[in-house]
Amino acid sequence: MIREDLEVVNHTLLAVDTYELILRGRLVRDIKQPGQFVHIRTSADEYLRRPVSISDYSMEEETITLLYKMIGKGTKALTNYQAGDTLDVLGPGGRGFPVKALPGERILLTGGGIGVPPLYRLARELFEKGAELTIILGFQSVDHAFLREEFQQYGEVRVMTNDGSSGNKGYVTDGIAQMAAPIDRYYTCGPTPMLKAVVQQLGDTEGYISMEERMGCGIGACFACVVPSHDEKGYKRICCDGPVFHHKEVVLS
Amino acid sequence: MNTVVHLPGLSLKNPIMPASGCFGFGREYARFYPLADLGAVIMKAATGEKRYGNPTPRVAEAAGGMLNAIGLQNPGVDSIIREEIPFLKAQQVPIIANVAGSTVEEYVEVAEKISSHVDALELNISCPNVKEGGVQFGMDPVLAEDVTRKVVQVSSVPVYVKLSPNVSDIVVMARAAERGGASGLSMINTLTAMRVDPSSRKPTLSNGTGGLSGAALKPVSIRMIHQVYPEVGIPIIGMGGIETTADIVEYLLAGASAVAVGSANFKNPFICRELIEELPDTLKHYGFQSVEEAVGGAHRERVETGLFRP
Numbered sequence: 001m002i003r004e005d006l007e008v009v010n011h012t013l014l015a016v017d018t019y020e021l022i023l024r025g026r027l028v029r030d031i032k033q034p035g036q037f038v039h040i041r042t043s044a045d046e047y048l049r050r051p052v053s054i055s056d057y058s059m060e061e062e063t064i065t066l067l068y069k070m071i072g073k074g075t076k077a078l079t080n081y082q083a084g085d086t087l088d089v090l091g092p093g094g095r096g097f098p099v100k101a102l103p104g105e106r107i108l109l110t111g112g113g114i115g116v117p118p119l120y121r122l123a124r125e126l127f128e129k130g131a132e133l134t135i136i137l138g139f140q141s142v143d144h145a146f147l148r149e150e151f152q153q154y155g156e157v158r159v160m161t162n163d164g165s166s167g168n169k170g171y172v173t174d175g176i177a178q179m180a181a182p183i184d185r186y187y188t189c190g191p192t193p194m195l196k197a198v199v200q201q202l203g204d205t206e207g208y209i210s211m212e213e214r215m216g217c218g219i220g221a222c223f224a225c226v227v228p229s230h231d232e233k234g235y236k237r238i239c240c241d242g243p244v245f246h247h248k249e250v251v252l253s
Numbered sequence: 254m255n256t257v258v259h260l261p262g263l264s265l266k267n268p269i270m271p272a273s274g275c276f277g278f279g280r281e282y283a284r285f286y287p288l289a290d291l292g293a294v295i296m297k298a299a300t301g302e303k304r305y306g307n308p309t310p311r312v313a314e315a316a317g318g319m320l321n322a323i324g325l326q327n328p329g330v331d332s333i334i335r336e337e338i339p340f341l342k343a344q345q346v347p348i349i350a351n352v353a354g355s356t357v358e359e360y361v362e363v364a365e366k367i368s369s370h371v372d373a374l375e376l377n378i379s380c381p382n383v384k385e386g387g388v389q390f391g392m393d394p395v396l397a398e399d400v401t402r403k404v405v406q407v408s409s410v411p412v413y414v415k416l417s418p419n420v421s422d423i424v425v426m427a428r429a430a431e432r433g434g435a436s437g438l439s440m441i442n443t444l445t446a447m448r449v450d451p452s453s454r455k456p457t458l459s460n461g462t463g464g465l466s467g468a469a470l471k472p473v474s475i476r477m478i479h480q481v482y483p484e485v486g487i488p489i490i491g492m493g494g495i496e497t498t499a500d501i502v503e504y505l506l507a508g509a510s511a512v513a514v515g516s517a518n519f520k521n522p523f524i525c526r527e528l529i530e531e532l533p534d535t536l537k538h539y540g541f542q543s544v545e546e547a548v549g550g551a552h553r554e555r556v557e558t559g560l561f562r563p
Binding site for chain 1: 274275276277280281282284285297303305306308309310311312313314316317318319321323326328467516517518519520521522523
């Protein structure tokens with residue numbers, strides 16, 4: 001993990017309040033797995049950096065692609081950055097998704113809202129290992145949806161929206177319930193209630209979940225972003241032990 | 254430029270150290286720079302048993318600062334002695350252990366166990382984020398003096414009492430700590446605060462209240478140190494919102510002998526080392542030849558030097 005002033009290469013609006021930010025710098029060389037994140041200083045005024053997952057990256061171009069949703073003051077400040085500006089970034093942080101797949105294995109990827117982006121690079125790497133992917137993406141509505149077409153190159157995509165304006169009406173768990181064949185493994189990212197529902201629904205199937213939480217230091221020192229765990233220690237730090245956990249590692253509430 | 258500071262139990266090569274709770278037990282920051290560069294490290298609070306702390310969210314932004322309600326999460330004093338202190342000792346940096354508890358007995362137990370492994374104790378009677386103990390001891394001069402005396406009795410190293418700003422008269426609390434036998438004071442802990450989320454209509458932090466730290470706290474801390482400095486005969490470690498070397502000079506002039514940097518570590522993990530590098534030039538800029546010369550300068554007879562024209 002390093003701190004670097006990354007150059008903004010491109011910054012575009014993808015969907016309602018959802019932006020794609022492409023940054024360039026040598027930090028990309030340290031990326032080990034899909035699902036890691038960067039910790040961004042969005043303005044000089046803010047004390048807390050904002051963690052954003054890495055959606056995709058290119059070692060050749062030395063770029064990382066981030067998708068974020070404008071929710072509060074920090075992410076609003078982030079929207080002001082334009083191509084050519086620099087952004088103070090700490091990263092890459094955390095443990096990402098273990099890319100485990102044998103040719104022909106059936107793997108489910110499911111994400112909700114701004115939990116979708118970290119699954120994008122993962123989909124490519126699992127696809128390259130020969131896995132058969134079912135990708136279930138959940139959004140509020142068609143106006144909030146993104147990456148639907150891009151995911152199609154890696155597997156069968158099903159979109160679920162709360163109002164049925166894109167794909168089927170319902171939650172990602174409804175999409176999972178409609179799946180015909182059993183799966184060997186799943187990967188999921190989204191709000192904690194969604195993760196909990198997915199984990200319950202899929203029972204003992206091997207799964208990996210990526211969690212989000214307000215963070216402080218982002219490097220494991222401040223204990224702001226903890227989640228209860230089943231081990232003797234009793235907790236995991238989302239920023240450095242996660243954000244990706246085996247589904248039996250942590251206690252979701 | 255002489256940046257050395259001598260305090261009870263502590264010989265610091267510079268007056269800058271990370272504040273308790275913002276630096277864990279040093280491991281994470283040791284990846285960014287050698288901890289030996291620091292004046293000292295103040296460890297995250299230790300309690301008798303391991304504590305999980307509060308539910309999340311535990312942090313929130315606030316104008317000019319941030320709120321936290323971690324709730325003294327730590328692996329417990331035995332584990333800290335076994336797993337964490339050996340790592341810090343190997344870094345060749347003075348260690349201050351922050352001692353917390355819910356009862357006087359717990360404070361005494363932790364101090365007794367940990368003191369022989371470190372250079373000084375910081376007695377945390379000012380944590381606002383736990384239901385029992387913590388700031389209760391820091392808001393009552395009788396309780397503060399009592400717990401200080403009992404901890405000093407069992408400690409083999411000097412004890413610095415960390416004061417809370419959540420009091421009507423800080424001087425009363427400082428004197429109580431001094432009467433209890435404190436070798437120094439740490440000033441100040443966070444100010445109890447709250448934010449409410451307009452969407453959920455509930456407090457932003459799951460604990461409800463949290464501690465305000467950062468730049469917004471600095472003038473409060475400067476004021477309190479300036480008040481306490483002439484009233485006690487023990488040194489003060491100053492903290493609250495330090496982000497620049499000019500901030501540090503301000504703390505020294507108000508009466509602090511050394512300083513701790515807290516939430517600014519989150520903005521910039523290299524902040525302590527950067528401040529250490531810049532401090533000599535800033536002291537020189539304001540007409541000082543050493544750190545110790547600046548301490549309490551806001552209280553002394555005015556002498557014309559450098560930029561200063563009385």
